[in-house]
Amino acid sequence: MPPRTSSNAIKIKEEQRIYDGTQNWEIALIVQAFLSTDIIDECGPTIDKALRYIKKAQVIQNPPGNPKYWFRHRSKGSWTLSTVDNSWASTDSSAEVIKAVLLLSKLSPNLVGNVTDEWICDAIDCLLTFRNKDGSFSSFECQRTYSWLEVSSCN
Template identity: 55%
Template sequence: MVYDGCQSWETAFIVQAYCSTDLVNEFSQTLTKAHEFIKKSQVLENHPDYEAYYRHRSKGSWTLSTADNGWCVSDCTAEALKVNAY
């Protein structure tokens, strides 16, 4: 099973592109769905025993792909936070 991709990363940039144009009203349904996806992609729990595996806390962050990935990425978190501010 392959679970990795770049869905969160790409969705954040797509939303930012729409918001920088006059297309926000025309694509409001698309932007609403994208916002829901970004919210669902947030990591809600730390990896069990993350310290034993020398991992950082990931709760509250975003990954490159989806929350199932579990590996937080600071750039993806920053872009997702910017999208949530729109």
């Protein structure tokens, strides 16, 4: 385990990327749970903080360099499984966050602030790039080889 620092829960070396939680996945499901209740008026400050976190957690640029060289995929507009520092797009997390943001956008702007179309458009553009040739969608990266080989590499 990397050493802990006071300014950052986990110290990450530049050449090393690790998952440090499931924050975006969890916040999306928590927001959806709050919005499914009748106590939403009581949760205004909590929802506002969640929306601010969601905005800061969206990946706003693709990784530097040639992504094909690193076998990376577009990540601009997505949400990762954990934190924005990770920068590996997760279609599952992104879809759940989009759902939460769309539900939030139906609420009063006085309660949750401003939800911009740019967030949603960037995220959906990113999600659409994860479509495989057979019409399915990938969780983290597009299918790069035959289905039978993809399945065998999971075992």
